[in-house]
Amino acid sequence: MTLLKVEHLSKSFKALNVLKDVSLEVREGERHVVIGPNGAGKTTLFNCITGTLPINQGTVTVNNTQISGLPAYTAVGVGMSRTFQKNNLFGSLTVEENLHLAINACKPYRFNFFKPINKFTDVLEETEHLLKEWNLWDRRDRVVNELSYGEQRLLEVLLALASKPKILLLDEPTSGMSPAETIQTTKLIQSMPRSITLLVIEHDMEVVFSIADRITVLHHGEVFLSGAPEEIKGDERVKEIYFGGGTLKHA
Amino acid sequence: MKNRPLWLNLVLLVVLAVMPLLLSSYGLKLGSEVLIMAIFVMSLGLIIGFAGLVSLGHAAFFGAGAYTVTLIGDHLNNTYVLLLAAILVSGILAFISGLLFIRSSGAYFLMITLAFGQMLYAIAYKMEDITGGVDGKPVLATFDLGFGAIDSRLTFYYVTAVAFAASYFLLRVFISSPLGKSVRGIKENESRMTALGYNTRNYKLVVYTLSGMMAGFAGGLYSYFNEYISPDLLNWMFSGQALIMVIVGGVGTLLGPAIGAGFFVILQNYISSYTERWPIIMGLIFVAIVLYGRGGIIHIVSLIWNLLFRRKNRDQNMQHKEGTGIDSSKSGTSV
Numbered sequence A: 001m002t003l004l005k006v007e008h009l010s011k012s013f014k015a016l017n018v019l020k021d022v023s024l025e026v027r028e029g030e031r032h033v034v035i036g037p038n039g040a041g042k043t044t045l046f047n048c049i050t051g052t053l054p055i056n057q058g059t060v061t062v063n064n065t066q067i068s069g070l071p072a073y074t075a076v077g078v079g080m081s082r083t084f085q086k087n088n089l090f091g092s093l094t095v096e097e098n099l100h101l102a103i104n105a106c107k108p109y110r111f112n113f114f115k116p117i118n119k120f121t122d123v124l125e126e127t128e129h130l131l132k133e134w135n136l137w138d139r140r141d142r143v144v145n146e147l148s149y150g151e152q153r154l155l156e157v158l159l160a161l162a163s164k165p166k167i168l169l170l171d172e173p174t175s176g177m178s179p180a181e182t183i184q185t186t187k188l189i190q191s192m193p194r195s196i197t198l199l200v201i202e203h204d205m206e207v208v209f210s211i212a213d214r215i216t217v218l219h220h221g222e223v224f225l226s227g228a229p230e231e232i233k234g235d236e237r238v239k240e241i242y243f244g245g246g247t248l249k250h251a
Numbered sequence B: 001m002k003n004r005p006l007w008l009n010l011v012l013l014v015v016l017a018v019m020p021l022l023l024s025s026y027g028l029k030l031g032s033e034v035l036i037m038a039i040f041v042m043s044l045g046l047i048i049g050f051a052g053l054v055s056l057g058h059a060a061f062f063g064a065g066a067y068t069v070t071l072i073g074d075h076l077n078n079t080y081v082l083l084l085a086a087i088l089v090s091g092i093l094a095f096i097s098g099l100l101f102i103r104s105s106g107a108y109f110l111m112i113t114l115a116f117g118q119m120l121y122a123i124a125y126k127m128e129d130i131t132g133g134v135d136g137k138p139v140l141a142t143f144d145l146g147f148g149a150i151d152s153r154l155t156f157y158y159v160t161a162v163a164f165a166a167s168y169f170l171l172r173v174f175i176s177s178p179l180g181k182s183v184r185g186i187k188e189n190e191s192r193m194t195a196l197g198y199n200t201r202n203y204k205l206v207v208y209t210l211s212g213m214m215a216g217f218a219g220g221l222y223s224y225f226n227e228y229i230s231p232d233l234l235n236w237m238f239s240g241q242a243l244i245m246v247i248v249g250g251v252g253t254l255l256g257p258a259i260g261a262g263f264f265v266i267l268q269n270y271i272s273s274y275t276e277r278w279p280i281i282m283g284l285i286f287v288a289i290v291l292y293g294r295g296g297i298i299h300i301v302s303l304i305w306n307l308l309f310r311r312k313n314r315d316q317n318m319q320h321k322e323g324t325g326i327d328s329s330k331s332g333t334s335v
Helices: A042-050 A095-104 A121-133 A149-161 A179-190 A205-211 A229-234 A236-243 B004-022 B025-050 B059-073 B079-101 B106-126 B153-176 B178-188 B190-195 B200-226 B236-249 B255-274 B278-292 B297-309 B314-324 B329-333
Strands: A002-013 A016-027 A031-035 A057-062 A080-082 A167-171 A197-201 A214-219 A222-227
Touching (some): A002 A042, A016 A042, A016 A197, A042 A197, A149 A167, A149 A179, A179 A205, A222 A229, A222 A236, B004 B025, B004 B153, B025 B255, B059 B079, B059 B200, B079 B200, B106 B236, B153 B178, B153 B200, B153 B255, B255 B297
Parallel strands (some): A167 A197
Antiparallel strands (some): A002 A016, A002 A057
């Protein structure tokens, strides 16, 4: 079943056409990776899918609900959440408080103003569960700005996971990470249950080929090619545009 | 570790209760004024320090509350109804204006709230038949909670003390609630809050309305206290004073603005009895605090406190700060 459907999406910033007639389908449970050279429009595509940026043409449908044209906060309501290429956290709050905010977003009592948030046991339990699963439990009292970059990068994903999304959009989850952290993060992504569909932007080809079921190549704002990893790996034209004629490293 | 706000609250209550024993009759009057101003300035401190909405028109809601009590009080002398009306009227005003203003932020929000305040000021100024215009209007309603008219300064002091304590504890609970935490999150990082699924505008509107209601409540009390009101209560000068009190006291804290209000009102009172040029001295003090006291008076107090008593367990102390929100010096310079 198709969970996310992008049809004929176009986006331009004034005269600059960043996305041209992009169509994309992500099936339930799939690990779909978007690759493409710098400036191909990958992050813009994410911003348009989630409603962070208004689109010029086309539709975005999640789980049979059309969300294009709706404000960005509605995406979470239909089961879609995202991370950012650049860490976008609550820097002066603690790790725990960051998660409280992320979990609270979908609770019916989010407008409650007469009971302290740390008296809601389900918030505390979910926080503990997520932090332990992602090895950040001993960091819970730390202010986010004091964490290492890699830890912040993990928290970035964790905040998006807190709303229990059906589909998760990861924008370069391993960018800026050390090789060891990249391996750890790749493992965490691989271990995510198939009940969460993933749409990932990634540059690191080892990571791409170790998680992808399907790859879409974006070039100059257009879908250049979409297919299984083997097809992409073997395609000469992709090598040409993406790697300047070099050979693909094997994962 | 978690007991710190608890005993701080207790100290606060004891101080409020014991103060009258130490104060002269004039001191009691001043005390009441400080407490009323403190409620008002706390309400402004809430939107500035926790929601990041810097308003230069908050006097509009204070004035709206004061005028509501005065104008309706001419026809209906029931303190409960009048104070409730003051809260409702200013709350509705805040809701409607917020609906329009919340879209803007930063300097634009400041300017549009300033314009709104001046608009109400102009209305009160021009509608002489109803508001008394520039001459103002005496307050005819008497303060009566059902036990006979309260006219002794001591009793009125206790009334304002209870009102202040109630407002303070309401805000204390608010900032730790899901809604309060979300508002704080929006100030910290609005784009992430949106990505997490928060309709941030609604949250800002709720906190703005709540803040307006509290300002209106303070305004209502003030008209009972002063027994006379004038359009000056709506003027931007008054909004500006409140803003200064917030900054002097400590942005991003609950008690800070209240302390700022006390500091400002008391100092103004004493300095102005020595010289007519008191604004110069107030100005110098203000500049000094902003330059050297970064997080305001409350920051200085907590620094001294830590130097004197907490040196040994400073590390533990650092952790306290995050939880209590009392001396979150981090957000202290964000105006």
